[in-house]
Structures are given as structure tokens and as C-alpha cells.
Amino acid sequence: MTATLRPTPSACPACAAAPAAETLAARALPDARIALSLPTIHCGACISKIESALDAHPQVRSARVNLTLKRASIDAAPEVTAEEMRALVEGLGYEAHELDAGTLSATATDRAGRELLMRLAVAGFASMNVMLLSVSVWSGAEAATRDLFHWISAAIALPAIAFSGVPFFRNAWSALRHGRLNMDVPITLAILLAVVTSLWETSLSGEHAYFDAAIALTFFLLAGRYLDHRTRAIARSAAEELTALEVPRATRLRDGVEEVVGIADLAVGDLILVRPGGRMPVDGEIVSGTSELDRSLLTGETLPVFAGEGQAVSAGEVNLTGPLTIRATAVGAETSLHRMADLVAIAESGRSRYTSLADKAAKLYAPGVHILSGLSFVGWYLYTWDLRTALNIAAAVLIITCPCALGLAVPAVTTAASGRLFRRGMLIKHETALERLAQVDTVVFDKTGTLTTGTPRLTNGASLPRDALELALALSQASAHPLAQAITRAARDAGLAATQVTDITEVPGYGTKGMIDGQEVRLGRASWVSATPRAETATYLKMGKAPPVAFTFADALRPGAEEAVTTLVKQGKRVILMSGDTTPAVKALAERLGIAEWLAEALPADKAARVATLTDKGAHVLMVGDGLNDTAALAAAHVSISPASALDAARVASDIVLLGNDLTPIGAACETAKSATRRIRENFRIATVYNIVAVPLAVAGLCSPLIAALAMSLSSITVSLNALRLR
Amino acid sequence: MNILAYLIPISLILGGVGLVAFVYTVRSNQYDDPEGDARRILSNDWDDRPKP
Numbered sequence: 001m002t003a004t005l006r007p008t009p010s011a012c013p014a015c016a017a018a019p020a021a022e023t024l025a026a027r028a029l030p031d032a033r034i035a036l037s038l039p040t041i042h043c044g045a046c047i048s049k050i051e052s053a054l055d056a057h058p059q060v061r062s063a064r065v066n067l068t069l070k071r072a073s074i075d076a077a078p079e080v081t082a083e084e085m086r087a088l089v090e091g092l093g094y095e096a097h098e099l100d101a102g103t104l105s106a107t108a109t110d111r112a113g114r115e116l117l118m119r120l121a122v123a124g125f126a127s128m129n130v131m132l133l134s135v136s137v138w139s140g141a142e143a144a145t146r147d148l149f150h151w152i153s154a155a156i157a158l159p160a161i162a163f164s165g166v167p168f169f170r171n172a173w174s175a176l177r178h179g180r181l182n183m184d185v186p187i188t189l190a191i192l193l194a195v196v197t198s199l200w201e202t203s204l205s206g207e208h209a210y211f212d213a214a215i216a217l218t219f220f221l222l223a224g225r226y227l228d229h230r231t232r233a234i235a236r237s238a239a240e241e242l243t244a245l246e247v248p249r250a251t252r253l254r255d256g257v258e259e260v261v262g263i264a265d266l267a268v269g270d271l272i273l274v275r276p277g278g279r280m281p282v283d284g285e286i287v288s289g290t291s292e293l294d295r296s297l298l299t300g301e302t303l304p305v306f307a308g309e310g311q312a313v314s315a316g317e318v319n320l321t322g323p324l325t326i327r328a329t330a331v332g333a334e335t336s337l338h339r340m341a342d343l344v345a346i347a348e349s350g351r352s353r354y355t356s357l358a359d360k361a362a363k364l365y366a367p368g369v370h371i372l373s374g375l376s377f378v379g380w381y382l383y384t385w386d387l388r389t390a391l392n393i394a395a396a397v398l399i400i401t402c403p404c405a406l407g408l409a410v411p412a413v414t415t416a417a418s419g420r421l422f423r424r425g426m427l428i429k430h431e432t433a434l435e436r437l438a439q440v441d442t443v444v445f446d447k448t449g450t451l452t453t454g455t456p457r458l459t460n461g462a463s464l465p466r467d468a469l470e471l472a473l474a475l476s477q478a479s480a481h482p483l484a485q486a487i488t489r490a491a492r493d494a495g496l497a498a499t500q501v502t503d504i505t506e507v508p509g510y511g512t513k514g515m516i517d518g519q520e521v522r523l524g525r526a527s528w529v530s531a532t533p534r535a536e537t538a539t540y541l542k543m544g545k546a547p548p549v550a551f552t553f554a555d556a557l558r559p560g561a562e563e564a565v566t567t568l569v570k571q572g573k574r575v576i577l578m579s580g581d582t583t584p585a586v587k588a589l590a591e592r593l594g595i596a597e598w599l600a601e602a603l604p605a606d607k608a609a610r611v612a613t614l615t616d617k618g619a620h621v622l623m624v625g626d627g628l629n630d631t632a633a634l635a636a637a638h639v640s641i642s643p644a645s646a647l648d649a650a651r652v653a654s655d656i657v658l659l660g661n662d663l664t665p666i667g668a669a670c671e672t673a674k675s676a677t678r679r680i681r682e683n684f685r686i687a688t689v690y691n692i693v694a695v696p697l698a699v700a701g702l703c704s705p706l707i708a709a710l711a712m713s714l715s716s717i718t719v720s721l722n723a724l725r726l727r
Numbered sequence: 728m729n730i731l732a733y734l735i736p737i738s739l740i741l742g743g744v745g746l747v748a749f750v751y752t753v754r755s756n757q758y759d760d761p762e763g764d765a766r767r768i769l770s771n772d773w774d775d776r777p778k779p
Contacts, residue, residue, distance in 0.1 A: 043766065044769055044770050047763060047766060047767060067760055067766060068762040068763060069760070118750060121746060125743070129738070129739060129742055156739075
């Protein structure tokens, strides 16, 4: 990673004349590994076009495009920068973004998935072979042949179970050690008891051996585990990619020389240059430059704030107009951005109270099964005084009741539901997020960046004189300030042409000025054009001695915001708007969207406290927010959603991430979550019905390995099919 | 029934070959990019000589 940041060694022509030194340097430096996100590639031709172009670059060692992940990984000489590679791919006509290779820790999660897949493969192989041998036993193999088949089954099943069952054994052990019961305890007990009694039976050349049941059970349950893991791995890798898109880098000034370094390398006292459009990497104090700051991600305020020398800035604020040099006062974990993490940690402790449906079922189920099997053991032992028969029946009871269907009930449904929501642009990050989403009855929205896009829109364009607009257009098109860009957009859409204005200069932090007919025109802050400031977001145009004209702005609504709110209200949910912005702005938006309850000028702690009060009153709160000021509330809520444009901290704190720009999927997601939970409950009921039918047989000692195998496969298949019915 | 002495080992070995082949495909990252690999096989970029 660090290697990509180094400046090219051949910055001066003279250095290039020292090839020996360069090869030495190349040997000392590690190779650059560059990852690019390529969201628009879609075909085989794209792959070969990009790969051949990258390979043609003299310093690229190898390049490989992954179409499934829509990513390119490049192995290049150390002096190659990611920016260079990005420009190369963009030149081919594909959208490309740099990914922070350090954040993409795909290998660790991949290893867990691969391990599960291996265990699943071994269990599958073993269960097929053991089943084949069992079929011949069921169809009438006798005496020596049956014993031989049982011994071969044992030889296959024992090592296979020892290898494949490890995840269950490990979970069961950790649960037992803490004095708890989970689903894995009855699973482990059933597998172990089945193997032990079968071995004993086989050694006495008995009739019934449950090796097939034990290994098939392991196989089905592992399949459920693997599905579960895959769903989460997909979500995790997509979430990681969002994080990796924000490459944490800063420009440090050292003795007047600019160098690009990783944020982790910054120290207190460093001078850092932040260009317009850049985000503050650390907390600090402005040393030189004037500009305006967008604090909306931190506080929810939409109005840009003036920034001048000596003013304190915090990490996460966006610099708007002029370059700023800041001196770092707090870096890394000390920054206000990170201090917010403490609030999140406190809020999160409340969430761990939620017990998933599967755990609830396990809590009812696990003791019941153990008691039932224990009772049948005692009963049969007292009745026959034969340890072998009693143990055999106890094992049969455990196998028949074993939560094969229960193990598949939840993962099959969540896989189906998450896949469906992923296609609609929602990323389910947390395993129980769907169940929690189904319970939601109150929805709290943040305003800036969530219901609105955070980009302003001119509101009084129609009532302004035409020449004022044309004059403003001339000044605004020269600026990158969001308000200026809003004027430019509005004026262009109205088909206006800019007036001829000369000497246009931008005064960072204040506005833009120019000359027309010997008179100065200014477009900018109220104080700069000596206007009386208004309550709403506004900028002012002053020409000569004439009174200033105000241009007012409102935040543009995010697409789908209206639909999302109306759908949620129609579903009978209570919708609340909570924002850190000023009262008039929040009130206007609440009225526009028809939200009855709203709260303005809320501090981050206020938001979290309000969510906590609602929760205490028994409401299940869904929090939708994007800013740093929402993170604590996101973590405190029963379930939370953040858009992809949110700050990394907010995305981490939330359970669901919206990938697109549209808010509409939220309403539908609540419905999908409800029907998914309904399917999960149905699956539990199906599994229970199977048990009610099969358990009396097992307790009565009428259960053969054939019945056990049939019951197990049938219930697993019904449960999976039921999950696929999800719409 | 002596045929079993041949048939059971043969079936186990054949199954085992399948298992080993699967383990090999997992180990050599052949499931990392299923979509891309499906398209790559149709491209004629490296038909004449293998990719260096």
C-alpha cells in the first residue's frame, strides 16, 4: 500500500540517467498492488480490452479483471501509482475508482468460507457412500454382509464426521462452557450418541446402525451453515468495497514540499493541505487560507460555515471553496470522529439484548429433546433392564428429533430474502437484521443526506428578475461552491445565457465578484454584500449601489424519499423526522413530505436519547441516517439503515446499507422482512409437525434407520422449498 | 459376493478422485470469478499460445 504512494523516482531527468540506482531501488521496494473498482464492466470483451491495455503498460507485471466482483487487481512496479492506472482504464471508456487495498481483507473471510466448503464436500462424499451401503442393508443384506457394510460405513463416517463436524463441536463446547444451550448442543450430542451406539451395535453384529443418519445430518446442517456464511460474505465484501472506495490519504506540507501520505502516518503538529472538495483528515486549526466548510455530515446543518485563520476544524468536514492549510491537533483515534465511537459503543450494548428466532427455538427445543431422550432411555431401561436396547432407543429419539430442518429453517429463508433485497439495492449486513426489521413500528429519519441529497436547489428562481439571474449565472459558473452550482444548474435549465462580466475572481470563504460597465458585482455571503441574512439557506447578489437580491435554496429531495415515507405511513408506522438542521428548514421538509412529528437542532446525543426513550416506551425503532451525528442513534435503534453515501462510521453502525441513490426499497424491505419472518416461523412449525409424527415411533422403539433417513431428508427438503416460496 | 471385494474399493476410489478434484479446484481459486471465467473461455485472445 505504502509503495503506491511514493513519488516517481525519475522526477528529474538526471535521476533517470542513473539506471543502476533505479534497479537497486526497485529491488528494495515491494511491488505495488493496486485494486480498481470497475462498476460498468459487463462482458468478455471488456475483460480482454482492459487486461490487454493494462498489460501493455511497461511497468505492469500482471493484471487480472474479476467480472463477478467487477474489480481489477494489478501487480506493478513500485513507482506506478493507482491514479495512473485509473486514468488508463478511464481512457478506455470504463468508469474506474481506486480501492484501498488495505481495507479489502477478502482473504480472511474467504478462508472461513473455503474451510466450510471443504467440510461440506467431505461430508457430501461420505454421506453418498454411506447411504449407498445403507440402501443395501435396508433392502435385505444379512449376517456377515451386513456387518461388513456396517464396518465399511463406520470406516468412512468416523473420519468424515471428525473432520466435518468440527464447527458444531466447537460451538457446542463454547456454549456449554458458558453454561448455555444452543442449537449446536443437541446436534453434537445426537451425532456423537449415534456414532457411539452404532459402533457398539456393529461390534455386536446388531441390526441397526445410524452411521448414515449421523453423516447425512452433518451434511444437511453444514449446507445450512454454508448458505448462511455465503449470504453474509457477499454482504461483507460489498460493504468492504464501499469503505475501500474512500482511500484515506492526505497532502502533508513539509518544508514547503507537498507529499501524499496515508492518514495513519500523520502526527500532531503536521501541516496539511486540504484542497476544495477535500475532506478534513484530522482535527486541526486553520493556519492559512479562507474558505467555507460543509459540516452536514457531522451536524446535519446544510448551511456552509465560513472558515478563516485560527478556526478549529474537525475531521469529516468538507472544504468547499479555497485551499486551506491546517495544523493537526488530534490524529487517528483522538479525533472527534473517533470519539463518536464511544457513544456508539454505549448505544450498541442495548442491541445485544435481541435474541434471534433460531436462538429462541433452540432454548425451547434443546432441553425438551434432551429430557425426552433421557426419559425414553430410563423408561426402556427400567422396562427391559437391557442397556443396549435403551441406549439404542435414546439415540433414535435424538436423531429423529435432531434439528436438521431447524438448522436449515433460518439460513434458507435469509439467503432467499437477502438475495432478493440485494437485487433491489439493499445490503443486509447483520444476521438478525431481517427479523428485527420485521418488528419495526416506528421509523426515524435523519434529514440532511438521507431524505435530502445534501445538494441545494434554487427555490425562488421563478420570482427573480431575469437580468439578475443572468448576472448571477455569469458569476456562479466560475465557482465550484454547491450554492453557485445550484444557481448555474437552475439558470441553464431555464435556458438563460450569462451576461458578459469581466475580471471574475472567487474570494474563498466569501463569494465571487466581477466587473460590469465599471461597476462591481458580488455574489456571496450576506455580510460580504452588506445584506441582512435570512433564516433559510441563501446567497445574495449585489450590483453597484442597488439593494442586494437574495437567492434562496432548499435541499433537493433524494429520489424515492416521498414514496418511502408514504409507503411507511400506509403500513401504519409512526414516522418521525430528527435533524440537526435549523427549525425552518426541518419544518419545511416535514410539511412537504407529510411527516407529523419532527425535531430540529438535535445534537447527536439528543438523537440517541430520543431513540432510547422511544425504545423504552416499547417501540421498535428503525433509524435511517447517514451522518456522524446519527451514528449513536443508528446503533441505539432496534434496526438501522444508512445510504451508501453515508460516512464510513455510519455505515459500520447500521445493519442495512442502501446501495443505490433511491430510498424506495425501504418500504418494500419491511414487507419482505415480514414475509421472511413468517416463512421462518412456518418452517419451525413444519419441523415440529415432523417431530410430533416421528417421535412417538422413536420412543416406542419402532424407528429404524430407514425411517430416520426418510424423515430427515423429507423435512429438510420441505423446509428449503418453503423458503423458496418467499416473494 | 466376492465381487464386492473389488466393487466397493473401486466405487470409493472413484468417489475419492472426485473429492480430490473438487478440493483442488477450491484450492486453486477456481470459484473466485465464475462469471468472468465463463466469458474468458469464449475469448480468442490466447488461442495461439498460452498467456505468459
